[in-house]
Amino acid sequence: MFRSAPAAAVRRALVPLLLCCALLAGATGCGGDDGDSATPSGTSSADRQKFAKTRFVTNAGLAAGATYRWIVKPYRDGRFKSGAEGRRFALVKAGLAGAFTYNRLRAALRNAQGDPTLAKAVAPLTAGVEALKDLPSKLRKGDSTEAVVGSFDDTINSVKDAGRSAGAEVTDQVPSAGQLAKG
Template sequence: MAGATACGGGGDRGQREEISSAAAAELAVLAVAEPDAAAADELAAATPSPTTPAERQKFAKTRFVANAGLAAGATYQWIVKPYREGKFKKGAKGRTFALIKAGLAGAFAYNRLKAAAENAKGDPLLSKAMVPLTAGIESLKGLATKLRKGEAGDADIDAFDNVINGVKEAGKNAGAVVTDKVPSTSQLTG
């Protein structure tokens, strides 16, 4: 490219993006098709990992708070709140879209709660606090489908709410305060 600077200036921007995309796609295909052991070793060496038990606990709490916060935010924003507003009732305006979002949010919340429970295993206090909640988290597995189909009732919504509140309380008691963090719609879809 004539006239290009170290900062990437000059040349035809559209062409440069096209080349970058094509090059990235080719590299991705090569990386999947022929994984190089040396490259894998380099990647493993470059991946930071906690070295002390204190660091592992700190990171476990941080990940727990992030995952539990996302689950709590998704549950409140797209399940509890619309349900209480009557958006899941037959004939309600925007019902279909609300049910689809609730189904996605239910699956997302279940996934994040499972991840939070796994993160909790890295901290002794969190681990003990989460033990009684494991069955409650597992009970949420099929609720995403019920939400999406419009078959969820008060008991189902309360189950989500109770598990979320239990996880928040467990975190608080272990020194990991969980606050709701509403995920974007694109995060819900994966």
């Protein structure tokens, strides 16, 4: 009876140790010798081309939603006029939305390069998107808001039309405030 107690303790300690060693040996033995197992594989160029329209639609839709929600609609509601209640806050939000829109439109143009039909359709819009680069700061300051709002609205409508002609229908998607702040 005295001898079985230490043997049971050794068995209880030895079994988990052996199981751990067996699992470790099995896990390391599953890898191949080809060296590819540790290298992550990215998206192939075929996949990038395959999702070009989807990415374009998503980015252009976010840009369109931000433009309408925080630039065009407040302008039409008169929130950018001198003396309007909440004017400063509306202009700051419009400036952020303008920067977000510019960022997403540039991403949409890059996405369009992955699809030949879409690339041809949006190629003439590159200059219009680049022209938006300095407009968010004008919005924040409240400078010539009518012209700035018109530029954003015209560019968004041109992108939507180009997408539609290439078979990539763009619908407005309003970004969250967190997305807007990140740009």
